[in-house]
Amino acid sequence: MGVGGKFWELLKPYARNEGFDFLRNKRVAVDLSYWIVQHGNAVKIPALKPHLRLTFFRTINLFSKFGAFPVFIVDGTPSPLKSEARIARFFRSAGIELTSLPVVEKGVSVERNRAFSRYVQECVELVELLGMPVLKAKGEAEALCAQLNNEGHVDACITADSDAFLFGAKCVIKCFQSNSKEPFECYNMSDIEAGLGLKRKHLIAISLLVGNDHDISGVQGIGVDTALRFVQAFSEDDILNRLHEIGNGNSSQFPNIIMSPDTSAEMDGNSPKTKQPHCFFCGHPGSKRDHTKSSCENCNTNDDEGCVRKPEGFKCDCFSCDMKRKQKGLKKLENWHTKICHKIAKEPDFPKDEIIKMYLCNDNGYFSANNGPRISWGRPDTEMLIEFLNFHQHWDPSYIRQQIFPMMSTIFLRDMASTPVESLLFGQYEFDSIKRVKIRNGNRVYVVKWKRAVGNATCIIPSNESGIQEESEDVRELDESIDILDDSDVPEIHVDQGYSFLLTDENTDLVTAAFPAEAERFKREQELKELKGKNPTPRSRKNENSASPNSRDIQLNITEFFRSTKVQNQPKQREDLDKNLDIEQKGTSKVKRKASSSNLSKSARRRLLFN
Template sequence: MGVGGNFWDLLKPYARAEGFDFLRNKRVAVDLSFWIVQHENAIKAHALKPHLRLTFFRTINLFSKFGAFPVFVVDGTPSLLKSQARITRFYRSSGIELSSLPVADGVPVERNPVFSRYVQECVELLELLGIPVLNAKGEAEALCSQLNSEGHVDACITADSDAFLFGAKCIIKSFCPNSKEPFECYNMSDIEAGLGLKRKHFIAISLLIGNDHDLKGVQGIGLDTALRFVKSFSEEDVLNRLHEIGNGKFSPFPTSIKSADNCADMDGNSSSRKQLHCSFCGHPGSKRDHMKFSCGYCITDDDEGCIRKPEGFTCACLSCDMVRKQKGQKRLEDWYTKICHKIAEEPKFPRDEIIEMYLCNDNGCFPASDGPCISWGRPKIEFLIDFLNFHLRWGPFYTRRQIFPMMSTIFLRDVANNPVENLLLEKYEFDSIKRVKVRYGYQFYVINWKCVVGNVICTIPPHESGMQQEDEVELDEFVDLLDDSDIPEVNAGDGCSFLLTDENMELVKAAFPAEVERFLQEQEMKELKKRKNSTPRSQVIEHSSSSSSRNIQLNITEFFRSTKMQNRSKQEEQSKNSDILDGGTTKGKREASSPNLSKSVRRRLLFN
């Protein structure tokens, strides 16, 4: 979807792999239709209403796990051009002749009613979660791009490549599951630096190769040709040049187009005549002049004449180089003229309504002067429980357990901004930091939330837990980081009940700095104790040998090691005593029994 001709492959080298904290405290616009379409077919047979389930888990994880502030955008009424393109795409996929293609005469084709119902249900869910939802006049990616270009959001989540044509600055195309860098991010600044193309260049490319509003583009022009063609014009001039060429007014050949053979002589003093060359060596001059003496290009020691030119020889003299440049320039001019003729043959090219749509900055259903009203509220838990019970058959305890990570994130943010005594969900208080957890290379604090009122919400009755168990098992292989839910663990001790959640370390430090300082001091004390208690290996061996003298039972490793050392010491003492008594005879025999001597010699030395 978006620009045709594998446009994403052109931008792939300039993608960045961003980590967990990339969206922390950032506002991000999400194309809701992209999420629904992306996974509707993937898990359709494995879950009840997957569009609601995925929207629920993805929103919570985007908000709590990655720390983002999502803003969802919903498609509006499609334009007439988009409606006609949809009909064309449907006929092509169905194998129906395009000659029988109906024409949308001033009436846009409405969206699929089933899909529209899915979108509306997701909107109701998001509003209950307290997430802002904006309605676009036309395409959702157009409003996402406008919000990004005007600074209302920091990034867009969409797979439509024409978001760059609408003015987006930062696009997150996909998520990489189970990765240290889960976000595949495209920045317009990186693309401009790498390709040398800007927004209007991309619009010109989409007009040439096709887009969601004009599928065919210009016949005979692909992505590589369009890229090379638009690079010859500046951003301010490229669309005007396309209008002139489309009207049959061919502009002069742009000198900015370069070939592999370089451009023509910049001084304009090139000669169209090629200098006479020797047919034997291939260098300037006649063959008769090169018969007796070698030319300046063929220098030999014995001066026997020129050297025969090898196969595939190319002369590098100024005359030949100039001729090659002129031929390359002529090929470029012919190529440019050919492209201009193809563009001129296309009727109604370029279509002004497509250009105006891409350059429009009024894509939302709100006053352009006032701007969008974006605010995040608190989840309406009781209404949310009834909604999910009706659509997904989730019990109240299960819903409260799944919503808990989002509520804990909101609680920590509130405490960081306004440190007052309060309870999470009017039931839990911050107790302590249990440990540091490493997940995909990133560290989190595992927080103990102490239940001070009633029972833990995660105590799920059997009939409710069994309701979801089958879905969770089947869905494990389909979900990624955004779809996977972080269910709080339950812990009990000292007559109290606790819930354990993974929280961002910086957020916890901002909300409870004293608790973090206390935890770090405890960790330092534990490390010091470990260092004191740890002893070198040599000390362990000495301790084991001394313990045997005190009639302390040894393990099998220490026993054999100690007896081996004792036997070795006894042998050394006996050898010293024998050396003293024999006056060095034993030492001589030992030296005589060196393995460097033969066996017979060693036998004679031993018995003599």
């Protein structure tokens, strides 16, 4: 979608990977159709109406996990040019000749797919129940996203349609990378301009040459690399006018931006017409006869040694040779430019003014330029949302409340940070304390404990014994294996001293702003724990020093073990040896030799040692 060819690959080197907090407290325009098209790839398991499921979880995570304020943009009526291009793309993918393409009446727009339109309408109803603002574009959704970004109403656009740059977008978030400390793949127009020297009209010119959503053909024989090289030779204010001139058959003018003063002087006839004679032996200016008597000044040798033979691949850098090389390169570039101009001139009705006018239009929404769009965020309509998802997704009400709890807790903390009031989350839960710090993809978050207020008989989230987790760590590393935007942060259930609590992951700055006293107390506790771990108490040191070698809690090395065992078994060994000596004196000489302590076998001594 967007500019044809490998346009995204052209921009890829200038992408930035931004961290978790990149969108915090920022307004972002979301191309809703882009999310709906993605649902087939994003949902890995069979699901009922996956477009609703993906939109539900992504909206909650974008709002609560990343702290953004999303504004959803939906498509309006497609332009007739895009309708023709859509039909042509379908025929091309099906292998049908474009000569069989039905002719669409001029000015008539083909309606979008009915099933897709129904998906869009269902998603619009869902995000409105979640309290998110929705704006409808007159034409393309990415056009209104770009306009809002260009005029400063939003800070970024979330879309994979590269047309957003042509409509004037300044910051485009193309995709999200899971299991990454920098999940957002972000493209800034300032980086593209600094790296490629391209501005908005340059990008429009490239789309006209390689094709776009409104003209899939472009100019035959011109790809992205060729189009880039061609448009870079012109300034932004000049490129579109030059395309009109070339399209009308006037390609005699050579782009002045690549003409250096030296090459201009050469074309004016101020440079030498003929090349100076050069010595075939050393390659420097002058004839061989001049170099026979003495070496030339360029060889830097003694007079009696003569010139030095030129190496293989030698190129003279004298003024005459340098001008000849420039003239040759300029001629080659001029021939290439003329060849491209001929290809452009062959295209009928090039460039199309309707496409240029559409890209440069700054009236893509149903609002006036003076007043601007009305954008506001509200609270989720919990009961209506439960009925909606229960009908379309067949989800249990308790499951729905679990999923939207992180969103409600984020709204509650924001309200407490701006205007502190005595209220309850969900009408049932109150802030209890900060339990620990969690490290998630390199990002620190607080795990907050929410306690059900006394006097409420009902609990919106039923406790599940299998889901109870006792955590004693202060800092915990969480390994994620699925998409960060499609995964849901279900609150954990924690039981402490007979009371049930809900645990949610919250932004540290947001918790600190909402409950500064609790955050300060938690920080002091962490500092005390760290100090206690670094400096053990004197009593513990005394216990360490007074521990005896024979203590069961101390593991001895093998040398100490054998030494202590021998000391314990020494009296017993002596008694056994005395008995053996008495037997030897009374018995035969053979028995005496075997019983001698100095002649005991190794195995016998080992049995005596461990007896």
